[in-house]
Amino acid sequence: MSLMDQLNKYRIGLAIIGLVAFLAVPFVITDKLLIHLAILGMLYAIVASNWDLTLGYAGVFNFAHLAFFGIGAYTSGILAVKAGVSPWLGILAGGATAALASVIVSIPAIRLRGIYVALLTFACSQLVLLLLLSQPLITGGQQGLTGVPQLQIGDFRFRESPFAHFYLVGFLLLCSTIFLRRLVTSDFGLSLIALRDFEEYAVARGIPLAQQRLLAFLLSSIFPGMAGAVYAHFLIVASPDIFGFSLTTLLLSMVLVGGVATIYGPVFIGVVMTYVSELMASSAWMSDVFGISRGPVRFMFVAMLIVLTMRFFPGGVWGLINQLSSRVRKQKQAAADQHT
Amino acid sequence: MSLEAIVAIIAGGLVSGSLYALMASGLSLVWGTVRMFNFAHGALVMVGAYSAWYMSNRGGLAKALQPLGKSIIESSENSGALGGLLLPLGEWLVSMRGGFGLVLGVPFAILCCGLVGYVMYVLLVKPFVGKPGADLVVIITTIAGASFMQNGVQVIFGPRYKQLDRILTGPPLQVLETAIGLQEVLVIVLTPVALLLLHFFLKHSKLGMAIRAVAQNDDFAHLVGINVGQIYPLTFVVSSILAGLCGVMLGGLFFILPTMGAQELLFAFVVVVFGGLGSLPGTIIGAYVIGFIRESSAYIFSLYWAPVVLFATLILVLIFRPRGLMGGEES
Numbered sequence: 001m002s003l004m005d006q007l008n009k010y011r012i013g014l015a016i017i018g019l020v021a022f023l024a025v026p027f028v029i030t031d032k033l034l035i036h037l038a039i040l041g042m043l044y045a046i047v048a049s050n051w052d053l054t055l056g057y058a059g060v061f062n063f064a065h066l067a068f069f070g071i072g073a074y075t076s077g078i079l080a081v082k083a084g085v086s087p088w089l090g091i092l093a094g095g096a097t098a099a100l101a102s103v104i105v106s107i108p109a110i111r112l113r114g115i116y117v118a119l120l121t122f123a124c125s126q127l128v129l130l131l132l133l134s135q136p137l138i139t140g141g142q143q144g145l146t147g148v149p150q151l152q153i154g155d156f157r158f159r160e161s162p163f164a165h166f167y168l169v170g171f172l173l174l175c176s177t178i179f180l181r182r183l184v185t186s187d188f189g190l191s192l193i194a195l196r197d198f199e200e201y202a203v204a205r206g207i208p209l210a211q212q213r214l215l216a217f218l219l220s221s222i223f224p225g226m227a228g229a230v231y232a233h234f235l236i237v238a239s240p241d242i243f244g245f246s247l248t249t250l251l252l253s254m255v256l257v258g259g260v261a262t263i264y265g266p267v268f269i270g271v272v273m274t275y276v277s278e279l280m281a282s283s284a285w286m287s288d289v290f291g292i293s294r295g296p297v298r299f300m301f302v303a304m305l306i307v308l309t310m311r312f313f314p315g316g317v318w319g320l321i322n323q324l325s326s327r328v329r330k331q332k333q334a335a336a337d338q339h340t
Numbered sequence: 341m342s343l344e345a346i347v348a349i350i351a352g353g354l355v356s357g358s359l360y361a362l363m364a365s366g367l368s369l370v371w372g373t374v375r376m377f378n379f380a381h382g383a384l385v386m387v388g389a390y391s392a393w394y395m396s397n398r399g400g401l402a403k404a405l406q407p408l409g410k411s412i413i414e415s416s417e418n419s420g421a422l423g424g425l426l427l428p429l430g431e432w433l434v435s436m437r438g439g440f441g442l443v444l445g446v447p448f449a450i451l452c453c454g455l456v457g458y459v460m461y462v463l464l465v466k467p468f469v470g471k472p473g474a475d476l477v478v479i480i481t482t483i484a485g486a487s488f489m490q491n492g493v494q495v496i497f498g499p500r501y502k503q504l505d506r507i508l509t510g511p512p513l514q515v516l517e518t519a520i521g522l523q524e525v526l527v528i529v530l531t532p533v534a535l536l537l538l539h540f541f542l543k544h545s546k547l548g549m550a551i552r553a554v555a556q557n558d559d560f561a562h563l564v565g566i567n568v569g570q571i572y573p574l575t576f577v578v579s580s581i582l583a584g585l586c587g588v589m590l591g592g593l594f595f596i597l598p599t600m601g602a603q604e605l606l607f608a609f610v611v612v613v614f615g616g617l618g619s620l621p622g623t624i625i626g627a628y629v630i631g632f633i634r635e636s637s638a639y640i641f642s643l644y645w646a647p648v649v650l651f652a653t654l655i656l657v658l659i660f661r662p663r664g665l666m667g668g669e670e671s
Contacts, residue, residue, distance in 0.1 A: 061476055063483075108655045112662060115377050115617070118479050119609045120658060122379075126606040127651045134644030245602065249487035252480060296491035303488035307481050311467050314477075 022170055026163045035162045037275050039234060042169045045270030046176045046227040048254035049263050053220040056261030057184055058213060059196030061118035064105050066251055067125035068098040068221040070132075070242040072228025077148040077238035078138060087151050091229040098225020099218055101128070106217035110210045129243035144239035151233045158233075165234055172230065173267065176223040180263045183219060192216055193261075246299045250277060253306045259316030269317055277302055347518040349635045355524050355593070356607075357631025358531035362586035363604055364611040364623045365538065366579030372555040372618030373575040376465055376478045380486040382605030384453055384460075384580050388587025389596045390493055391452035393502050396445030409433025442505060442588075449584045457580025460485055461573045469572065494598040501595040504588070527589045534585055535624060541578075542620070551575055555618070606647075607634070610654045616663055 026035060051065040075097040076090030085093070105124045109117050132139045139145055151158040151168070158164040183189050191212050194202035203209050232238040241247060254273050258265030280298035313320055363385060370378050394400035412430030464481040468474040512519040542548035553561040554571045562568050590600065607630065615626025630650065637649035 061479065063479075108658055112658060115371075115475055115479075116613065116658065116662060118377065118476075119613055120654070123606055123609050123651060123654060126602070127647055130603070130644075130647045244599070245483065245487045245490055249484050252483065256480065296494040299491040300488050300495075303484035303491075306484040307464060310477050310481055 023167075026166050030162075032162065034275075035166055037278050038271065039165050039169050040278070041271035041274030042173045043227045043231050043234070044251060044254060044274050045267045046169075046173050047224045048251050048258065048266035048270040049177060049180055050220040050224050051251065052255050052258075052260065052263055052266045053180060053183065053192075054216050055255060057189060057196065058192045058216040060109070060213060060216065061114060062109070062121050062217070063118055063248070064102075064121035064125045065220070065224060066242060066248055067105075067128045068102060068224045069228040069231070070125075070238075070240075071101050071128060072098045072225030073232040073238040073242060074132060074139060074145065074228075075225070076229030077145045077232040080149050080233070081145060081147055082138065087149060087229070087233045090233070091226050094229030094232075095222045095226040098221045098228065102217040102221035103214065106214045109217070110213040125243055129240060132240060132243075139240075140238075142240060144237050144241070145232075146237050148232050148236045148238060150236055151230075159236075165230075169227075169230060169234075172223070172227060176227075177263065177267055179223070180220075184261075184263060188212070188215065246296075249299060249306065250274075250302050253302050253309070256306060257309045257316050259318030259320075262316070262318040265316050265318030273302070344518050345639060347520075349632070349639055351518070351520045351524060351528070352635035352638075353628065353632035354528045355631070356634055357628035358527050359586055359589060359604065360607055360611045360631055361535060361624045361627035362531055362582050362589070364608040364615070364627050365535065365620055366582035367608055368612050368615070368618055368620055368623040369551075369582075370575055370579045371612070372620075373551055374465065374469070374572050376469075376475060377482075378460075378465075378576075378579070379479055379482040379605070380460060380464070380489065381579070381583055381608065382601030382603075383486040383489040384456060384583035385587040385590060385601035385604060386493060386596075386598065387456050387489060388449045388453045388584030389504070389591035389600065390497060390502075390587075391584075392442065392445040392449035392588045392591060393504055393596055394445075394497075395440050395448040396442045396505055397502070401440065405433050445504075446585075446588055449588050450581050453580045453584030453587070454577045456489075457576045457583075458573055460580070461576040465576070466572070490598045497598070499598065501597050502591075503595055504591040506592060523592050527593065530589075534582070538578075538582070538620075547571075547574060551578075607650065610650050613654055614657050 025038070029035060029038075047065060047069045051062070054060045054062040054065070072094030076087060076094040079085035079090045079093055080087050105121060109120050112120060133141055136142075151164070156164070158168070184192075191202065191207045194205075195207060195209055195212060199209070228242075250273065254270040255266045257273065258267070258269030277298045280301060309316060315323065363381065367378060367381050370376060409430045409432075412426050413434065416427040416430060460482070464485050465478055468477045468481070471477070506523050512521045514520075540548075542552055550561070550566045550571050551574065553564070553566055554568055554575075558568050561571070586604070587601070590596075590604065594600070611626045611630050612623055614630055615622035615624070630653075633653060634646045634650055638646040641649065
């Protein structure tokens with residue numbers, strides 16, 4: 001029995017406690033920066049946990065997931081700035097274009113194996129970046145798309161309240177996590193795992209490889225697209241930095257350090273990593289130790305963290321917790337056996 | 341299409357093709373031998389450009405050594421025989437105010453890239469060789485490595501762009517009434533020389549033959565007494581040096597930035613897939629073909645649409661011939 005099964009026993013109680021704790025957060029934490037980071041962290045957590053579906057469960061070397069996030073951000077941003085479309089519709093449109101992009105990427109990707117998938121998806125995400133940079137009149141080019149309107153309901157502007165974005169993004173993360181957990185424990189999720197672990201056998205048992213992989217891409221792109229749209233309206237800018245190596249590394253570290261093929265791992269570690277890395281960027285001792293530019297230094301730490309995780313804890317934090325809890329249980333079992 | 345345009349496309353295609361060939365041959369060599377894909381290859385290009393700049397430019401090492409040179413001169417004036425020996429050194433350091441030139445810059449870049457390549461192999465690749473799922477893990481660790489190097493260089497040199505000195509100065513070469521810059525001519529001429537050197541190294545030197553043997557079958561290579569554990573890092577070093585050379589050439593043509601190399605890496609991906617992963621002749625032919633496709637599509641459509649055309653080419657190749665032009669059987 002793993003940790004997850006144990007948690008499952010008390011899941012209603014845990015869910016209520018979690019929900020109450022979550023709703024109370026903006027009341028307890030009044031520091032604006034912390035709330036800002038929590039919102040950012042939850043947005044990244046959405047991308048990381050959805051990425052986990054293709055990278056972890058389906059075992060597809062997919063490196064295009066941040067592109068879906070970026071496409072969502074730019075779609076909603078451009079619609080709002082250039083066409084005056086309501087940001088709320090923009091969020092839906094962001095999810096839709098991300099889904100469309102995922103289908104376009106996955107059609108060639110599902111025919112390929114291993115390394116070729118990595119090359120193709122990586123090339124795809126860079127291509128999206130090049131296309132965005134090539135149309136500076138629409139996308140703002142290298143500077144990014146500025147002047148993206150913020151979310152509002154009636155006269156209520158979301159950026160004026162510490163609660164609004166927090167609850168909205170939290171709700172999105174909750175929906176995404178429930179959706180993903182449902183998905184990976186369903187027959188569909190099991191078929192993905194089967195294809196990953198023993199492709200020939202799974203195909204021989206009648207699992208349609210191409211269709212399942214395409215669905216995995218599609219289903220895991222919608223929430224990142226919507227998160228990207230919210231991200232653009234939250235920061236009131238859509239920037240090409242989304243496609244850079246640095247953010248890719250950060251998001252990748254969330255999936256890996258959190259634990260591949262767990263969904264929960266990337267969700268929790270996503271929030272924690274955002275907090276830690278932003279804290280590194282803004283802390284005073286970092287600037288004392290490393291001189292002027294401390295922004296880049298945090299990405300160097302993130303990079304080191306990834307390599308160390310891959311080297312020593314391939315299962316990530318979640319895997320580590322599971323391992324420890326099962327070891328403790330075995331020891332208890334052994335002690336109980338000795339008594340009888 | 342005018343004659344002028346055709347000459348321009350050919351020259352541009354040769355320049356891009358040369359750069360891609362240098363970069364992609366390293367990627368292909370590592371894939372063929374170690375069966376790993378190095379996503380930090382673009383960052384190595386950047387390291388090559390920066391280290392050449394640091395050695396050759398007056399804002400780099402020369403500037404940092406000025407105080408040392410001055411203090412040597414001062415102290416040697418006060419001391420006896422030893423001071424007399426050191427005086428020329430101090431005077432030389434001060435006289436090199438304008439930088440050490442590319443004569444030292446290029447070897448320094450090669451040295452740096454070789455070293456970085458070796459360290460990268462030891463830290464990012466070696467621990468995972470032979471483990472299940474190593475190819476994915478190494479993609480991830482090398483992406484992390486690329487991010488580490490990009491940000492590290494930004495910490496050291498700052499985000500402002502730099503440029504290498506031109507090796508040849510003078511009016512551009514006139515070919516059929518089309519002007520081609522001398523730097524471009526140099527790239528076109530020197531790349532085949534470098535690739536020929538690589539060819540002779542692989543075909544005729546003992547180490548090169550060992551690399552090819554490991555690429556063909558590492559178990560049997562082991563059986564005939566080749567130390568596979570040494571060939572892997574060697575391959576990484578050779579491939580890094582090629583990336584470094586590409587960086588030196590890029591640095592002479594365009595600006596040097598911490599994020600440079602990422603776009604070239606993308607094109608190098610297209611090239612290796614097009615030419616066939618692991619096949620050096622395929623990669624080199626592929627590089628020039630992709631270079632020409634890029635330049636002609638940039639001319640016919642626009643520079644911005646060239647990546648799209650290339651990408652469409654990539655997808656078509658992947659769909660109809662996933663092993664590329666000259667790629668071997670997938671193992």
